[in-house]
Amino acid sequence: MSHQHLAAILPAKGSRLEVTNRPTPGPGPDDLLIEVKAIAVNPIDWYQRDMGFPPIAAYPAVVGSDIAGIVISAGSSVSSAALQAGTRVSAFAPSFFKQGDPDYGALQTRVLVPAANAAPIPAKMSFTEASMLPMAVATVWSGWYSIGIARDTAYTAADKQGMLIWGGASSVGSAAIQIAKLMGFTVYATASEKNHGYLKTLGASKLFDYRSENVVKDIVKAAKEDGVMISSGFDAAGQLTECLEVLEKSKAEGTAKLASAIPLKDESPTTEGVEVKFVSAPGDEKARIEHFQFVFNVWLKEKLEKGEFVPSPKLKVIEGGLNAANAALDELKGGVSGVKLVLEV
Structure with a gap:
């Protein structure tokens, strides 16, 4: 039986996002399948929606990078005990590196993220706060x-x-x-x-x-x-x-x-x-994976455990979940100061 989940898809370059059902993928060997609880939006998201830049390989696409949620399942090669099913994580969805591949974009309720791009979050940290971390830290x-x-x-x-x-x-x-x-x-x-x-x-x-x-x-x-x-x-x-x-x-x-x-x-x-x-991560894929493993699996994990790094700047939740994705991107496009806009899913 094939599972479906809700996603804010981008049907064509320059179009508005549309919320619809799409098939839920299974994780590849190095991926996590994550149940998304919060999504923070970034300027790159509206660039991709409005201008198709950075490049999108094919439509429909799903854009977005910043998520927090719960690991549903981990791929066969993911050995880290810190990233198994049930773990609350902050994760960097690689839509940007995957050119809008819909399985890897943040703006949906289930997303694939490489295990290298995820950090477990402390019990006291909310999903909305945790969603603000990945793009900024990376x-x-x-x-x-x-x-x-x-x-x-x-x-x-x-x-x-x-x-x-x-x-x-x-x-x-x-x-x-x-x-x-x-x-x-x-x-x-x-x-x-x-x-x-x-x-x-x-x-x-x-x-x-x-x-x-x-x-x-x-x-x-x-x-x-x-x-x-x-x-x-x-x-x-x-x-x-x-x-x-x-x-x-x-x-x-x-x-x-x-x-x-x-x-x-x-x-x-x-x-x-x-x-x-x-600013750019290593171009070579192997080096990039190692870079993100350090940033998320090692550095961010440790700093969050010790309370030495906090989500910043101020958090502003845009009400309406995925249905408010266009509104959030429009507000960001209009300019914000000292706040990060987040959707609760």
């Missing part, structure tokens, strides 16, 4: 990978190593603040003033209003007063010119490195002494 760690920050980086305050994070109140920016702080960086972040107090609680050392015309000067001055060199940065907001200027003026000897969450173009600004890399 993007930050892919940024570190892109610019060569080692996984085991562990500075102390005495090392005076600074990290610039532009767009600190975004989902990715707020995760970057937490992860950089855990690695021992002194974090200089930009955000709207109303979010400064909150971002301090996540580990930002100094906050700056990106709207200020003196923002670059102010960051450079603060780092100088602190005796800190800022040789690494993460641009979560697409403010490349300002990021380059800060790094150029605040870096140690040698080349500073900036990870950009926004794709780079031929006409993107450049500065001597600062190398910019677009």
